[in-house]
Amino acid sequence: MNLIGAVVQLCALVVAFRPRVPPAYSAVGGGAVSLAITAYHPLTGTRGDGTFWLLIEVPALLVLTMLAARRAPLAALVPGLAVSTILLRMVWPGPPSLILAGCAGWSLGAVGVATAGLYLRSLDGNRRRAVAQAVRDQRLALARDLHDFVAHDVSGMLVQAQAARLAPELPPRIEDALRRIEEGGQRALTC
Known part of the structure; x- marks a missing residue:
């Protein structure tokens, strides 16, 4: 049974690193299979067949716990x-204090890697917020520059229109056009 658990955990670990598969799916699937195998031993009154396979299964479950805590924290509960x-597979028909102490000791590893995954999650959030702030600041700087550029050009057009209106003997249509250009430029500068 432990061989099956080790193989399933390794497969779940490989699938967790696939680009389009959320790690939470692999973590929950691998954790559920491991829990089912662990429950099998006490329910049938058998012991696990050795610790070798646990040396493969436990690190895989710990990595799955960390990946799940980083992407979907609730999913980390199952592999954790x-x-x-x-440890119930090895010590099941044993003294309750040994079982409780063993499970408490093993849970420290799961809590540690879940904490590491949550820390990485917070770093990801900080990075996303920093990138969004940088993009916002850059857009505001570009908007200020564009505003200054347009205001400068409109001011230049306004001065030229005002200067042209001072010319003697302008035809009425040209003077009317210059007046409208001047009014439009003043409206643009007041915005």
């Missing part, structure tokens, strides 16, 4: 619980 209870 699987790591915490995996």
